[in-house]
Amino acid sequence: MGRMTDDCLYRLADVRKDYESFTLHIGNLDVHGGEVLGLLGPTGAGKSTLLRLLAGLCRADQGDLGFERRAFASGDVALPVRRRITLVHQRPLLLSGTVRFNVEYGLRLRGRKQIAETGNAMLERLGLSKLARQSALTLSGGQTQLVALARALVIEPEVLLLDEPTAHLDPAHVARVEETIREVRQERRMTVVWATHNLFQARRVADRAALLLNGQLVEAVSTEQFFSNPSDPRTDDFVQGRMVY
Template identity: 40%
Template sequence: MTKINAGSVRFDGVVKRFGDVTALKRLDLDIAAGELVTLLGPSGCGKTTTLRLIAGLETASDGRIEIGGEDVTHLTATSRKVSMVFQSYALFPHMSVAQNVAYGLTVGGMRKTEAAQKAEHGLEMVGLAGYGERLPSELSGGQQQRVAVARAIVLEPEVLLLDEPLSNLDAKLRRHVREEIRQIQQRLGLTAVYVTHDQEEAMAVSDRIIVMRNAEIAQAGSPKELYDCPNSAFIADFIGDANLVPVEIDRVDDGQCHFTIGNRRYSTTNALIQAGPAQAVLRPQSINLDNPQMDGLPGEVTAAAYLGREIQYTVETSAGPLFVIAEANARAHKRGDAVSVNIANEAVRLVAN
């Protein structure tokens, strides 16, 4: 399968203003060729503005944008080697699938026979060989999404942009299509910038996630880095489920922080935190519930929900309510049960208030 000539993306001090509103503060960003980077964050954080600046649909107020090492800061969208897959697939209902895929090529002046061949190859790349004569209405939502991807990649972009591409699909189909998009990106060696507000989706598809907040980068890293080592309470709460427990750090010895949760003493390594108030990040999967005679934090189960692969609990403790996720084959507890809450030192991450 032919690989696309992927390009890198670089933002050097890029700022975007709309009148008196700063939609994007000074942004420095590097995306390597062949990397899939997701821009993740709540509404209004600047992620879509960043995507539109790469696409050339917005113009930077300050700074420099490079694609494939070329300065494109002042180039129009049509002069940049990028393609975008939109939230609404924007397929023409009266055109066949093949005609939809070939549309951008023919508008660009390519002969119809050559465009048809490229469209056929594009459909083959996304696993839709033989679907060219169908109408979009004859395809499933996931197949329509793949047609939109095929239409984008036949233009041989250096960068593929995806703006909330799965938001119109139901939950089960979203999981399936995101896997297909990731496989296509890896097979073709595409550079892809993916925008979503869904943290699970971002973790599933990304080489690297850039979490944005208040028009700037809050933290960037691999899905594992962001989950295991959040740099703030916001990141801890936004990436996966987390219990945030206020604590007072008594002392710090060589990066080892000593503190109390409820009536239990803990210590964990975090050289960035000083003595004083902080928040302990407790992932629900890292908390174990034992019988009340065990040596742990006393608690009472106030809610229990069996969800097939796991059981979710809410446990009231002296440190406040804790959300706990246990494997389905673990010992089950019911509402009202007294339990011992056990938290390993290495399972605690401390972040500043």
């Protein structure tokens, strides 16, 4: 399980989230400030639910979820705290209007200055400049994911929660997204929790990796240990592709 250090950003202890046919249970998990935590697990393991809890978009039914050592009453998270955290959803929904309007949306919410310049820079960064004036509702699945990532990155969140952000992208764009996030992290401190099915991607981008199975956290260790010497045999089975879901 995660280390207990001073730079602990999130601390989850015995957190439960119950649904009719599914329960997420996180025994102990720390997310450290500035790290990239890869969240792995099969479909339906609870990755999206965990991300929603971390984003403050739903309330834990039991347990303690702390953010910066303060109780994080998920569901009623104060706006200033919520504005430091952004979740890029697995199936992003864009607003009617142009791509530019969508990318600038978060900046407008915050009443930021130089909206057009900031928006242009982000459009350029993710190769979306040519689509800037296009209606966001006419984009392909991959383009929609890029716009969703752009509108999240442009507001410079301290915590970026990614739910399969490259699932519909071609390899070139996957590389571009990974590179952009790497660059942003070099420019400023940003904590990333990155849910992915792609083991290779997790190995490339994550400092630590966590495995979720059937709503249970199996382990969260350094990426190197996760792939070469996991402490739980289920992690080894998952990594080696021996696991039957």
